Amino acid sequence: MAGPLDGQIAVVTGGGRGIGKACSLELAKAGATVIINYTNDQASANATFMEIIKDGGQALVVRADVSDPEAAKSLIDSAIESYDKVDILVNNAGINRDRTIARMSVEEWDTVIKTDLSSMFYCTSAVVPGMRERNYGRIINISSIIGQMGNVGQANYAAAKAGVIAFTQTAAKELARNQITVNAVCPGFIETDMVASLSDEVKTAVLANIPLGRFGTADEVAAIVRFLCTEGGFFTGSQLSLNGGQHM
Numbered sequence: 001m002a003g004p005l006d007g008q009i010a011v012v013t014g015g016g017r018g019i020g021k022a023c024s025l026e027l028a029k030a031g032a033t034v035i036i037n038y039t040n041d042q043a044s045a046n047a048t049f050m051e052i053i054k055d056g057g058q059a060l061v062v063r064a065d066v067s068d069p070e071a072a073k074s075l076i077d078s079a080i081e082s083y084d085k086v087d088i089l090v091n092n093a094g095i096n097r098d099r100t101i102a103r104m105s106v107e108e109w110d111t112v113i114k115t116d117l118s119s120m121f122y123c124t125s126a127v128v129p130g131m132r133e134r135n136y137g138r139i140i141n142i143s144s145i146i147g148q149m150g151n152v153g154q155a156n157y158a159a160a161k162a163g164v165i166a167f168t169q170t171a172a173k174e175l176a177r178n179q180i181t182v183n184a185v186c187p188g189f190i191e192t193d194m195v196a197s198l199s200d201e202v203k204t205a206v207l208a209n210i211p212l213g214r215f216g217t218a219d220e221v222a223a224i225v226r227f228l229c230t231e232g233g234f235f236t237g238s239q240l241s242l243n244g245g246q247h248m
Contacts, residue, residue: 091142131175
C-alpha cells in the first residue's frame, strides 16, 4: 500500500481488536508496515494481519504482554530486528477491572495500572533511543474520557488513563528537540466489545449524556491516530478528545 506512511514502521500494542485493530488497518492503508501486538487473542491478531495482507499491505504479528517490562522491550526489539527501526508507536493496550474503591482488590488495581499505564512507559522508553538517533518519531497514547472526568467504579482505569495524559505532556516536552511528537487520543464511548457488553439500560443512560446521541466508532479513533502520523506534525503534548460532546 503506497501512501504518506510508505516505508515507515508502526507498532500497535493491543493491535488485533477494537480500537487497536482499527489503528493497525488505518496505518497499513496509509502505507506503514504494522507490527500487530497481542497478549492472548492470537486469532484476532491473525485475522487483522490477514486483512492487511489481503489489501496489499505489510504486517507482522508479535505476541508480548506489554505490562511486563522485559516483554515490552522484546516487542520493540523484534520490530527493530525485523525492520531496523520503529517510526510510530501506538500505545493502545488496555484492560478494565471495574469495581468501587471499597471493593477493589490490590490485584485489580495493580493489573490495570500495569497494563494501561506502565506498558506505555515500557514501550516508549524502548523506542526513544532509535527515534532520537533518527531525529523523528510519532508516539500516540490512547487515553480515555474516563481519565479526564473520572467515573464511578473505575478508579484504577481513571487513574491509569489520567496518567497517560500526564506522561504524554512530559514526554512531549522532553522529546520535542528530537522532532518526536507525543500526543494522547481520548475517546469517549466507542462501539467496541466493551460497550457491546453493557446492558441496554446502561447504554441508554450513557447515550442520554452524549449530545451527538450516538457512540463513536473505532474507525473514527483510528483516523485521528493516522492524522497525527501524517498531517499532524505540529501537534505535540495534545489531548485529542472525540466523545460526541460528553465532556468538554
